[in-house]
Every structure is written in C-alpha cells, then in structure tokens.
Amino acid sequence: GRQSGWIMPSFGVSKSMGTYFQKLGYYWAPNDYIDTRLLMDFYDEDRIEFRLNTRYTKRYKYDGNISSTLKRKLYQTNDMMDIFTNKSIQNFDVKWNHNQKIDHTQNFNVHWIYVTSSNFYNDTGYDLNTRTQQKLESSAGYSKIWPSYNNRFSLSLAETHDLITDASLPDIQGDQNGPLISYYKNRVLPSMRFSHSSSKLFGNGDKWYNDLYISYGLFYDHGKESYIKNSCIDNDQNNNCDDLNIQLRNDNQYSWASEDSVNIKKGSLKNTIRLSMNSKIGFLTIYPKINIIEDWSFQYRQYDDVNNDFNNISGFNRRLTWDSSISLNTNMYGIIPFKFLNFISIRHKASPSLTFSYIPDLRNTYDDQLKNYKDINGDLQIYDILGGGYVKGLNAENRAIRFSINNLFQAKKYGIDGEVKKIDILDVNMGFDYHNNSTTENKFSTIDSRWSFKKENGSELFQLNVKHNMYDEDTNQLLIKKGKLPRFESLQFNMSSNFRLSGSSFQNTDISYDNTSQDTIQYNSILYMDEFKPAIDSNELWRSDITLSIKGEYEQNKKDWEFDFLNMDMYSTIHLTKNWLLTYATGINLIDMKINAQSVKFYRELHCWEFMFTWWPDGGRKGFQLSINVKHPDLKDIRVRSSSANRKF
Numbered sequence: 001g002r003q004s005g006w007i008m009p010s011f012g013v014s015k016s017m018g019t020y021f022q023k024l025g026y027y028w029a030p031n032d033y034i035d036t037r038l039l040m041d042f043y044d045e046d047r048i049e050f051r052l053n054t055r056y057t058k059r060y061k062y063d064g065n066i067s068s069t070l071k072r073k074l075y076q077t078n079d080m081m082d083i084f085t086n087k088s089i090q091n092f093d094v095k096w097n098h099n100q101k102i103d104h105t106q107n108f109n110v111h112w113i114y115v116t117s118s119n120f121y122n123d124t125g126y127d128l129n130t131r132t133q134q135k136l137e138s139s140a141g142y143s144k145i146w147p148s149y150n151n152r153f154s155l156s157l158a159e160t161h162d163l164i165t166d167a168s169l170p171d172i173q174g175d176q177n178g179p180l181i182s183y184y185k186n187r188v189l190p191s192m193r194f195s196h197s198s199s200k201l202f203g204n205g206d207k208w209y210n211d212l213y214i215s216y217g218l219f220y221d222h223g224k225e226s227y228i229k230n231s232c233i234d235n236d237q238n239n240n241c242d243d244l245n246i247q248l249r250n251d252n253q254y255s256w257a258s259e260d261s262v263n264i265k266k267g268s269l270k271n272t273i274r275l276s277m278n279s280k281i282g283f284l285t286i287y288p289k290i291n292i293i294e295d296w297s298f299q300y301r302q303y304d305d306v307n308n309d310f311n312n313i314s315g316f317n318r319r320l321t322w323d324s325s326i327s328l329n330t331n332m333y334g335i336i337p338f339k340f341l342n343f344i345s346i347r348h349k350a351s352p353s354l355t356f357s358y359i360p361d362l363r364n365t366y367d368d369q370l371k372n373y374k375d376i377n378g379d380l381q382i383y384d385i386l387g388g389g390y391v392k393g394l395n396a397e398n399r400a401i402r403f404s405i406n407n408l409f410q411a412k413k414y415g416i417d418g419e420v421k422k423i424d425i426l427d428v429n430m431g432f433d434y435h436n437n438s439t440t441e442n443k444f445s446t447i448d449s450r451w452s453f454k455k456e457n458g459s460e461l462f463q464l465n466v467k468h469n470m471y472d473e474d475t476n477q478l479l480i481k482k483g484k485l486p487r488f489e490s491l492q493f494n495m496s497s498n499f500r501l502s503g504s505s506f507q508n509t510d511i512s513y514d515n516t517s518q519d520t521i522q523y524n525s526i527l528y529m530d531e532f533k534p535a536i537d538s539n540e541l542w543r544s545d546i547t548l549s550i551k552g553e554y555e556q557n558k559k560d561w562e563f564d565f566l567n568m569d570m571y572s573t574i575h576l577t578k579n580w581l582l583t584y585a586t587g588i589n590l591i592d593m594k595i596n597a598q599s600v601k602f603y604r605e606l607h608c609w610e611f612m613f614t615w616w617p618d619g620g621r622k623g624f625q626l627s628i629n630v631k632h633p634d635l636k637d638i639r640v641r642s643s644s645a646n647r648k649f
Helices: 163-167
Strands: 005-007 008-016 020-032 034-043 047-058 061-074 088-103 106-115 135-146 150-164 183-200 212-233 254-256 261-277 277-283 282-304 309-329 332-340 343-359 370-374 381-385 399-415 420-435 446-453 462-470 485-504 510-514 542-555 559-577 578-587 594-606 610-615 624-630 639-643
Touching: 047 135, 150 163, 163 183, 183 261, 261 309, 282 370, 343 420
Parallel strands: 008 639
Antiparallel strands: 005 020, 008 020, 020 034, 034 047, 047 061, 061 088, 088 106, 106 135, 135 150, 150 183, 183 212, 212 254, 212 261, 261 282, 277 282, 282 309, 309 343, 332 343, 343 399, 370 381, 399 420, 420 446, 446 462, 462 485, 485 510, 485 542, 542 559, 559 578, 578 594, 594 610, 610 624, 624 639
16 A cells, blocks of 8 residues: 655756756655645755645545645845745746546536746646646546436636737837737636437337427537736836826837737527438438527627727527538448459448538518728628627528538458458548539539558558539639539648657568658757667667658649658667667758757666666757656666756656
C-alpha cells in the first residue's frame, strides 16, 4: 500500500537562477481514498515555489484532484533576502477537476482553473504543456439519461480565458480609427439540451406506418458574455488612464482602462423534430425524412446608420423552418481472383447512394424579419435581424440531387502463420451535387473524390483528395455534351506515417510500420528530448524511428505543387558499446531542406542510477543538460541536474 514520507529533491546550478533544488516535499496518504503531495522549489537568485496536489476518490462514486502552485519571484534584484519584501511578486493558480457518477444514469463533472496573473505559466513548470498553456478553459456539466425512453438531458457552463490577449499591451499602430478593444474572455451562460433519440412512432407491427420513426431535440442557450478591454491614453506610463480632457496625440502611450466592458449576447431556444422512415423495396433501401425546426430568439439586431454598425436589441422573435430529403441506396459485392505472392483474392464492395433534398424559400413568410439599410457606398443592403446568431437563416429555395458512391477494396491473403486473413487496401469515396435552381448558373458541382490507401494493419498510409470540374474552362459548357470527360482541377496529398528501421548489423535491416500517429505540425524534437530515454533491444545494434508528414496541393491552372508542410522527424539510436547508447534526433523541413531542430543524447545505466547528457547544437534553445537520477520510477525525482544558462527546465 501507499506510505507517507519525504520526497528527496534534485540539485543543480543555473547561471540565470543560481544554485537550486527542485521537488523537495512530503507525501501524505492517510487512507486509501485521499493523498496529498507538497513540493518546494528553491532558486537562490530567482524564486521560491510551492506546489500542492490533493487527490481523492470513492470507488464507483467520484474522483478528482485539487492542485495549486504559489510562486514568489524576485523583481529587479537577485538577493534572496528580498523574497518577502516589495521587491518580489507573488502569484498563484488553483485547479479543480471532479468527476462524479451519481448513479448509472447521472453524471456530474467540473473542470475549473483560476490564475492571478496572465503570464503565470510562461516560466512555471517543467513540462511542455504547462509552459505553453496560454488558454484557460473551465467548465461544469451535469447529464442524465433515461435508457428505457431513449431520452437524454444535459446542463453545462463554460468559460474561456485567453492569457496572451489578456497580457498584451495596446498597439499604438492599431489605434487609427478610434480606441482599441481586446476580447480576452468569453463566458457561456447555462446551456441545456434534451433529446429523444429515434424511436418508432406507432410501435412495432407489420404495417407500413410501423416503419415511421421520430426524434426530438431541444437546445436552450442562455447566451454568451464577452469581456472586452478598452484602450486609453497613458502619457506618464503609470499604467493608469490619463484625464479624458488630455488631447495630446504625439508620443502618446497607451494602457488598458481599469474597468472592462461586457458584451452580452442573449441566446435562443431551438426545437427540432425529425420524422423518418426506413424501408426496403427489393435491393433498394429507401430513407425519407423531414426536419421541422422552430427557433425562439430573445435578441435581434438593428442597424445603426450613425455608427454604421449593428446594435443588439432585446426582444422576442419566432421562426419556423423545415427541409426534407429522400435517399435511395444499396450495396453491391464482387470478388476478383488475385493469386499473386501470398494474396488470394480482391473483394470489392460498392455502395451507391442517390439523395433528393428540398429547402423551401420562407423569406416572404418572414418578411418582417428582413430589413434594409444603405451602406457607406450608398448601396441598399438587406439583412436578417436574427442573423449572426443561433437562429437558422432564411435562404432561397434549393432543390438538389446528390449522387455518391463508396468503394471499399479488401484483400484475402495468407499470413506468416499460414492462416487466411482479410485486410483493407483502398477506400474510395466520390460524389457530386446537382442544384435545380433558377439562380444557379452551374447546376453541377465539382466531383470530389477521396482515395484512402491503407497499411496492412488497417490504418491510413496516405490520402488523396481529387477535384474534377464538369464545365469547360473557356465556354462554361458541360463537357459531357462535347463527349469529353470532366477536367482535372486539383489534387491534395496528405500523409502522416511512422516507420521503424532496425538491425542487428548495418547489413541486416528490418522495416516495420508503427500503428501510432504523431502530429508533426506541433512536433519539436528539441523539447521532446528533455524527457526522452533511449532504449533499444539487446539484439539490436541500431534503431531509427521516422515520422513522415506531408500535406500538399497541386492545382491544374498553376501547374505547380504548394506544400503546407513536408517534414521528416527521426530518432536514431545506436549502441556505441555494450553500455553506452547514442541518440540523434532531428526534424527536417524537406521543402527548404533545412534542419528545424536537432539534438544529441548520450545515455548509460549506472546500476540503479542512470546518466543522460543532452546537447542542442543550434537554435534558440541551444545548450546542454546533464542529469543523473535513480532508475526506479518511484524515486525518479532523486536526481542531480545541471544545464546551460538558457535552459531553465
């Protein structure tokens, strides 16, 4: 079981923060349902920091944790004797996570976070997620289900706080058309959802109407509060607004007004009823449905001719809209003998679908909700007073037909053990729309197709998104009338795959695919190497883990490729001797053929200890880090660490 006791610290020296120890603390576990850990960091030229984390649980009922970090940091001095004077700054945060299962039908959860300073996380903590946390999201929610009736209810609150926007100062260059404003916090007031999932309208039976289904949804949103900072003149740079009578505009300094303004956007209530039917006629499955939506809005907008902007006005408005569709689909199967290597056959599943949809024009019904104004150019503009909110908009009549076909190609093959197994090799989805509207010039949309090529384990190797246009580029006539095929317009290529190369010698190489995926857009091997511990099998001389990420688009009219990113990240580890490992990590931008980041790590086991030395040769965080720590996971905080001045973690 768990035992209370002291937690041993790690020690080090930093040029910027002086001599330090980290994570000296005490762990207290009074029983099986709660424990508390208190840690202290001390830097004799920078700060004192305390971190408290309390966990609690009751089996099958609830669990959660409350954590807080308090930091006193020296300001304009490095004398630790001033740590409790006005030459230091104190800030803290509080986090609470709670998950409770009231019973098998009810749940309650809270995720709440509070900080006293918007730049609190810039230099606090040792993991990447903490250092880059610049958006605080708090929420609370309650949910209940009624399984016997297919009903579900939920109630939630949420708040988002952008720390970067909150900490930034007004930009004098931006204040050309009046005072600057900055939206930095949004609070979503109580929102409520009730839903009844699809169920038979007239119960079970053999009649046609027994195939009728109904579903219902109710969504109520009380609205949103947006907190706004307003800029003001601050000539004396004391972070307080000057007298409003000061009219000097030269060399003015700007600050934020002490009081925020709040923009309140009232919500609405939405009722949605769906009637549908699912029946088979021969090989066809027919699925008609109709959606009926009623919106109740408690706020509308009105154009202000003086300020040339919209004002929000409290008031009730109602709007009833509907749309309908009918789908016909089926499945077709085919098998192609394909005896090649260890393959047996190819299986093709084709799923064509035809959907007719209709949206009525209700603008005449609600002409009192459509207003007009003249813009700054004197042109007449029509606007929806309920637009830009939660209410479904009013549109022109739309009659559309959509054709799509999904193709799945699978293969049967012999495995290594001789057993027959089935694998996916290719998934092709394509479709286009036809709009039968008098206002639409080109009634056929582009043909969109998605080609997903699979690895043997079923995950995606790479994806192609292709567009073809049915119209002639010069005459805008349908190509099919000229006996021509649709013209190629663009191709998008996406790939994010992991590969592993390894060998017992440099002449003997094995290749394998990694089932996991990695987001290399956010990837940075410099930071990842902080905690990376080299490890390869004893029978391996070397190992390389490679992640290749590509996203590019080829456009026919440009006849050129444009890449959003083309990156390769690689971790290569080699046995220098029986006990020494060397790892080289690099991230390469293959478009510019530049190394984004690189690092070298030496690793050696020292019986119950382990030695790691990491070197970053270039970049903004170049430097080194030396760490000697206990191998046992429960004692990993017992360590000695030293690093160059610019590496604070």
